[in-house]
Amino acid sequence: MAFFEKLNDIAKNIGDKASETIETTKLNSKISSAKTAIDGIYKKIGEHYYLQYKEGSNLSEEAMGFCAEIDTHNEAINEAKMEIERIKADNASAAPVQAAPIAQADSEIICSACGKENLPGTKFCMECGEKLAAPEKRICSCGAQIPPGVKFCGECGAKFG
Numbered sequence: 001m002a003f004f005e006k007l008n009d010i011a012k013n014i015g016d017k018a019s020e021t022i023e024t025t026k027l028n029s030k031i032s033s034a035k036t037a038i039d040g041i042y043k044k045i046g047e048h049y050y051l052q053y054k055e056g057s058n059l060s061e062e063a064m065g066f067c068a069e070i071d072t073h074n075e076a077i078n079e080a081k082m083e084i085e086r087i088k089a090d091n092a093s094a095a096p097v098q099a100a101p102i103a104q105a106d107s108e109i110i111c112s113a114c115g116k117e118n119l120p121g122t123k124f125c126m127e128c129g130e131k132l133a134a135p136e137k138r139i140c141s142c143g144a145q146i147p148p149g150v151k152f153c154g155e156c157g158a159k160f161g
Contacts, residue, residue, distance in 0.1 A: 054157055078154040
């Protein structure tokens with residue numbers, strides 16, 4: 001009879017451990033969800049203060065420094081994009097002329113269904129097959145062309161969209 005009691009105790013311990021594991025996993029999931037929510041709120045706070053910075057509001061020295069860092073990164077991104085466009089233009093001029101050229105747009109087309117960037121002139125998304133709409137030309141009040149998805153003008157810093 002002692003054998004069955006010991007077996008019963010082992011089964012009970014295994015059940016308790018499984019319950020503890022399930023409960024711990026649920027709590028870790030809650031922690032992860034809360035951290036993700038906090039990260040989203042931090043992002044919103046940052047965007048709020050960055051917009052204030054762009055509008056000329058007085059911010060703390062530290063906040064102004066963070067915003068200046070964002071500007072530096074945005075400038076690097078814009079320079080890299082311009083270099084990509086230059087390389088594409090160089091390659092397009094060096095490419096042999098096709099008998100029936102495909103109409104080219106000025107910038108990538110973003111798929112509204114999946115968010116994938118598609119090559120200029122593409123009619124269907126290369127990722128999901130969704131029919132693509134031609135990108136609208138967006139011009140800032142300073143005259144600069146604003147690429148799709150960009151929120152601030154790279155020339156004057158004005159908020160766009």
